[in-house]
Amino acid sequence: MLSRRQAFSAVALLAWARFAAPGAAAQTRAGGAVLRIGYLGLLPDRRMPNTFLDPPPQDEGVQGARLGIADNATTGRFTGQEFVLEERLLRDAEAVEPAFRELLAEGIRFVLADLPAPLLLQMADLPEAREVMLLNLGAPEDALRNESCRRNLLHLLPSRGMLADALAQFLASKRWRNLMLAVGPQPGDQLYAEAIRRAARKFGLRIVADKPWTYNPGARRTDTGHMSIAAEAARFTQGAPAYDILVVADEAGDWGDDLAYRTSDPRPVAGTQGMVPTSWARPHEQWGATQLQRRFRARAGRWMLPRDYAAWLGTRALGEAATRARSTDPGAVARQLRDPGFEIAGFKGVPLSFRDWDGQLRQPVLLADARSLVSVSPQPGFQHQFSELDTLGTDRPESRCQFR
């Protein structure tokens, strides 16, 4: 094994001699070029999961970044480039800023960030973060792509607006035009619902009923708890104007799963539960996605989740930029990332690229339930003069982003 590796490194070196442009930066002791990537994650509070089927993992996100690093390393053997992940996984919001400063002090210029929006902005606005690029993995706020946008933020995950538009396009193409909206009490639920309302206006759908979900199904898992939730769901939907589909806004997954089959009229459920617009889903196996699903499961011992996918994409984008730039110099990598022609493959059948007006990654959005991929938006027929992917989320003409 050792001999093969030695032989191989000689080959790789030879190959690199052919490949490398002169002037690669950041030499290591071994003589290779290194790109160091930070990972800054604030772990969610432990809480009782809604279902024992899918306990929330404590390593969501970072596992995707680790896989991305491994993929980059395989490529790096041929280009003489090395990729290192510096992980900072924190339980305490107070610890985020010191950890971020520590990463920057080590010379790291690219940080994958799984942080709530206010913390993310706080990091982006630090004076020493001016020359740093933060890759957003966890904050879906549309404001971050609009009035609160920052030049040093790139968004790997779709915004709530993109998810809502993906769902609305699907409903419009099915001609399921009348929606009933059930909105949870959390701030994220409110923003999700607002995105659904905006998407409905954009794609000519009607929200015929828009109701807050206030029932607290605390005793649901006690014996006969199913009866009270069924009664509550029936009451909630009874007497609603004729609607085609019930759209739920319950980002935490506290109650959204409890509406299907319990509504008074037989109607499907979509939104945060039921058929979900999402960047990644377990049933997705098209465009080679089987490969990524398998690679991830072999490494992490669980299924890939949207945050893992965002982290994998971010790491791969940096790796691809370093390969194309033929350099691990942060300036060169950043220029490559920002280049209008820069594209990455993400197992969605089309090249993904960053919007220059708000730093959002253009991407198709999957529509899937637990066991099947239903559709992928943009839907056929939603045309765009530049890229059909720009029919999802805030397009250039309506963007309120002014970089500062």
Add this chain to the structure above:
Amino acid sequence: MPIPLTPLSCAAALALALLLPQPAAAETILVSNEKDNSITVINGASLQVMRTVPVGQRPRGIALSRDGKQLYICVGDDDRLDVLDLETWRVTRHLPSGSDPELLAVHPDGRRIFVANEDDNLVTVVDAQQGAVITEIPVGVEPEGMGMSPDGRLLVNTSETTNMAHVIDTETHDVIANVLVGARPRAAVWQKDGARVWVSSEIGGTVSVIEAGRWEVTGTIEFRIPGVPREAVQPVGMVFSTDGTRVFVALGPANRVAVVDARTLQVQRYLLVGQRVWNLALSPDGQRVYSTNGVSNDLSVIDVEQERVVRSIPVGRLPWGVVVRP
């Protein structure tokens, strides 16, 4: 519903058959059906499905043995190669392949088979006679395309996530060069003169033409089809015409095969075929190109001389690879 065979429809079928270029000898078209775990066998003269042969799980890449008597089949989910005897139509042997074999290339010596292991970042070299693995060659992430040079001295392997063409010396099994190409490279096909190797990039939407020896991309082909979004243009399979002047390029969900002038690298024509066209094969007499269409589950027959699609033949689910046995 069975279609009644009236004299009129017989006459129509006969007239249609006469319009098709007839292969000199009765060739056999072999198609792997990824979702059906089978090989569809089509008579090249009648263009009728003769039989459907069950094989291992998830068959994709297929290749004929040098003597043309056997078909090697990558059955990815069984982590092996199946060897299909083309006389008895039975799988007679299994060969080791390494993990998740996707595509393969048979060396002109007839003995060595090079296999791309999609989930293991390796090219595995298999001895077909001994049924043993000779060695493993580390390559990029998701190895895919396998292009054997006409003289058998070099193998070009593409890696879909690394976005490179790796040039492998088939004697020493060393990687001697790595060429960066467009995103998600798929097929690697050599010109008959060995001067250049062509690599298609599914997500990049381009074909890179690499000069052998210098190992540099000296030409890039882009495809612009009116009314088809750029993202839907996903080049995968490629095949040269017998005289080497034209290249046929399958464009995936654009549902078209491009005809490219091999000298000027200009696209001459787009031929509408079935949905999500994946791989291509040329008939031995050079008169036809066959394409597997993964979504419409059929095989399109292209007349090379007229550059027209003349027939579509239903095959199994998710047809993937295609080869023609003389």
